[in-house]
Amino acid sequence: MIDLAGRRATGDRAFGWISAGAAALVVLILGLIAITVTQRALPVFHQMGLGFFTTSRWSPPDDLFGALAFIWGTAFTAAIAVVLAVPISLGMALFMTEVAPPWLARPLVHLVDLLAGVPSVVFGLWGVLVLSPLFNLGRSFLTAGIILAIMIVPIITSLSREVIDTTPAGDKEGALAMGATRWEMIAATVLPHSKGGLVGAIMLGLGRAMGETIAAALVIGSALGQITLDPFAPGNSMPAVIANEWGEAQELHKSALIALAVTLFAITIVVNLIATAIVQRSVKRGQGT
Amino acid sequence: MRKIHLAGIVAVLGLAITAVAHGAAGITLNGSGSTLSKPFQEAAIEQFMKSHKDITINYAGGGSGKGRQDLADMVVDFAGSDSPFKEGDAAKAKGGPILYFPILLSPIAVAYNLGGVDKLQLSAPTLAKIFQREIKKWNDPVIVADNPGVKLPDAAIIVARRADGSGTTQNFTEYLAGAAKKDWKLKSGSTVEWPSDTQAGQGSAGVAQIVKSTKGAIAYVDLSDAKASGLKYAMVKNRGGKFVEPTAASASAAGEGIQVKDNLLFSALDAKGDKAYPITAQTWVIVYARQVDQAKGQALKDYLGYLLKDGQALLTEIDYAPLPRGLQEKALKQVDRIKVAAHASLTP
Numbered sequence: 136m137i138d139l140a141g142r143r144a145t146g147d148r149a150f151g152w153i154s155a156g157a158a159a160l161v162v163l164i165l166g167l168i169a170i171t172v173t174q175r176a177l178p179v180f181h182q183m184g185l186g187f188f189t190t191s192r193w194s195p196p197d198d199l200f201g202a203l204a205f206i207w208g209t210a211f212t213a214a215i216a217v218v219l220a221v222p223i224s225l226g227m228a229l230f231m232t233e234v235a236p237p238w239l240a241r242p243l244v245h246l247v248d249l250l251a252g253v254p255s256v257v258f259g260l261w262g263v264l265v266l267s268p269l270f271n272l273g274r275s276f277l278t279a280g281i282i283l284a285i286m287i288v289p290i291i292t293s294l295s296r297e298v299i300d301t302t303p304a305g306d307k308e309g310a311l312a313m314g315a316t317r318w319e320m321i322a323a324t325v326l327p328h329s330k331g332g333l334v335g336a337i338m339l340g341l342g343r344a345m346g347e348t349i350a351a352a353l354v355i356g357s358a359l360g361q362i363t364l365d366p367f368a369p370g371n372s373m374p375a376v377i378a379n380e381w382g383e384a385q386e387l388h389k390s391a392l393i394a395l396a397v398t399l400f401a402i403t404i405v406v407n408l409i410a411t412a413i414v415q416r417s418v419k420r421g422q423g424t
Numbered sequence: 425m426r427k428i429h430l431a432g433i434v435a436v437l438g439l440a441i442t443a444v445a446h447g448a449a450g451i452t453l454n455g456s457g458s459t460l461s462k463p464f465q466e467a468a469i470e471q472f473m474k475s476h477k478d479i480t481i482n483y484a485g486g487g488s489g490k491g492r493q494d495l496a497d498m499v500v501d502f503a504g505s506d507s508p509f510k511e512g513d514a515a516k517a518k519g520g521p522i523l524y525f526p527i528l529l530s531p532i533a534v535a536y537n538l539g540g541v542d543k544l545q546l547s548a549p550t551l552a553k554i555f556q557r558e559i560k561k562w563n564d565p566v567i568v569a570d571n572p573g574v575k576l577p578d579a580a581i582i583v584a585r586r587a588d589g590s591g592t593t594q595n596f597t598e599y600l601a602g603a604a605k606k607d608w609k610l611k612s613g614s615t616v617e618w619p620s621d622t623q624a625g626q627g628s629a630g631v632a633q634i635v636k637s638t639k640g641a642i643a644y645v646d647l648s649d650a651k652a653s654g655l656k657y658a659m660v661k662n663r664g665g666k667f668v669e670p671t672a673a674s675a676s677a678a679g680e681g682i683q684v685k686d687n688l689l690f691s692a693l694d695a696k697g698d699k700a701y702p703i704t705a706q707t708w709v710i711v712y713a714r715q716v717d718q719a720k721g722q723a724l725k726d727y728l729g730y731l732l733k734d735g736q737a738l739l740t741e742i743d744y745a746p747l748p749r750g751l752q753e754k755a756l757k758q759v760d761r762i763k764v765a766a767h768a769s770l771t772p
Contacts, residue, residue, distance in 0.1 A: 192617065193617065194610075194611070194616065194617035195613045195614070195615045195616070196597075196610070196611035196612055196613035196616055196617075197611060197617070199617075274623070274624070352587070352626070353626060356623075356624060357587035357624035358618075358620040358621075358622070358624065359617060359618060359619075359620050360620050361620055369620070369623075369624070379587050379588040379589065379615075379626075380588065380589040380614075380615050381589070382486055382487030382489055382490045382588065382589055383487050383488060383489040383490075383588075383589030383590060383591065383594070383614035383615070384489060384589055384614070384615075385489060385510060385513075385614075386510070388613075388615070
């Protein structure tokens with residue numbers, strides 16, 4: 136006789152352990168990264184103190200490492216990228232879900248999903264090698280922002296479309312039945328319904344833009360100490376500095392580059408936490424109405 | 425007891441034989457580091473492998489710093505590096521004592537893009553002031569003083585430099601810190617605190633590209649890249665007060681007038697001699713003095729011997745300078761100091 140119940144219990148237990156182990160592993164890896172990386176960054180924090188975050192003189196021969204200008208550059212280029220990418224992405228997503236006839240929308244959806252699967256560096260290189268020379272963009276915050284925008288449009292579009300697609304047909308039909316135009320219907324039902332998901336999609340794009348290295352390193356200009364709102368000025372960002380200087384860096388310089396990585400890591404986590412909070416709040420509000 | 429003993433010997437012998445057999449089937453040497461010496465390594469590897477069909481050599485580039493780190497971690501069999509280990513770092517290398525082998529000299533050219541000016545002369549203090557952005561016009565009296573009789577245009581100077589950390593930057597800034605002590609304030613290193621109104625390019629080729637496409641531009645680039653991009657380059661004033669053009673010959677001349685330490689470390693920057701080009705860099709191959717793998721160790725010695733002897737003839741074609749004879753002999757002699765384990769290693 137086979138003890139079906141007993142066997143199932145064993146299987147369930149094993150599965151439970153395995154999945155719990157996998158989950159624990161994620162936390163463990165993340166924790167280990169944070170610990171070891173911070174440890175290797177300690178010498179520069181010891182030397183510079185808070186000055187690492189509040190000054191912007193970066194002179195390896197002097198053992199002076201102030202990252203403020205690079206933090207600014209990262210934030211500024213990522214902001215330019217998001218500002219440029221979001222309207223395009225949302226427009227594309229809305230077009231595919233609400234405007235385009237199915238015979239056009241379906242291939243478009245596949246195309247964008249395909250593009251979202253392509254590593255962003257491919258778009259970045261295209262921007263660097265083709266777009267930037269074509270429009271004579273030079274090397275500046277703006278060029279980096281534009282390249283980053285190109286890199287994140289597919290992912291934001293793809294995620295937004297999926298979120299928008301989940302708007303209940305009943306809501307939309309209701310709005311249209313009340314005499315709403317297509318835009319009024321979108322504004323009244325689709326956008327409120329998908330607000331949380333859209334913020335999530337944008338934040339994911341923002342995270343990608345902030346962490347992008349090679350494409351940014353190639354076009355940002357690698358100028359030191361640039362804290363300016365002038366988008367046409369050359370600047371520098373944290374990932375670009377790491378990519379450019381790692382190969383030849385020694386001792387404290389290396390530690391400073393690792394400290395940049397730690398800073399980037401921390402900022403990304405904060406951005407994600409804010410995104411989660413916004414998503415949760417809008418989800419709650421959505422349930423309330 | 426005796427039986428076990430015998431079995432052990434047989435097992436060890438078997439392993440040794442497989443190790444040897446493995447070696448005979450193909451030995452692979454891996455190196456990484458200096459991008460300056462990469463064109464030479466590639467040319468030399470190609471020639472060397474023609475006469476040593478059982479040896480495969482890979483050279484990965486990645487920068488001198490990376491090469492030294494890889495060697496210290498024993499990830500590679502040899503490193504290419506434009507500068508030695510920092511004091512203390514060499515002692516941390518996992519494979520024990522190391523040896524430096526100089527393999528080439530390379531002039532760093534000061535390339536410029538200035539229509540109508542085919543001959544430009546610059547001294548170290550002038551270079552320091554240009555690259556620090558103290559002089560911003562081509563017809564500045566300081567530049568004019570270096571170029572009597574030359575009509576210089578009233579054009580803005582655009583300084584281009586490396587965006588990435590680089591041995592070329594290290595050598596160029598080290599030269600200025602030594603030869604223009606009073607004027608140069610940015611110190612020396614693979615990355616220095618360049619003024620923000622300088623243009624940054626990726627790699628020597630990237631910087632050469634900026635010079636090529638920008639009127640009024642000036643930059644330091646490896647001579648081979650300056651030539652490959654068809655750039656004009658300046659004559660630089662040497663210690664003897666002569667303005668010298670960067671060539672393989674003037675870089676070799678720099679090698680004649682240098683002090684070489686017993687461990688074959690030296691600097692060819694700002695060397696003595698009227699014919700010496702003052703901004704001359706050098707690069708070493710760094711290896712461990714004790715090689716535990718017999719086949720690999722021997723292959724490494726053969727390759728080093730090739731780089732230092734027959735390989736030197738390849739250098740001038742790719743715009744590098746061969747080692748001066750005295751240094752070459754010292755380096756060749758040092759190859760014998762690499763001790764290779766008498767028996768094959770048991771690890772395959």
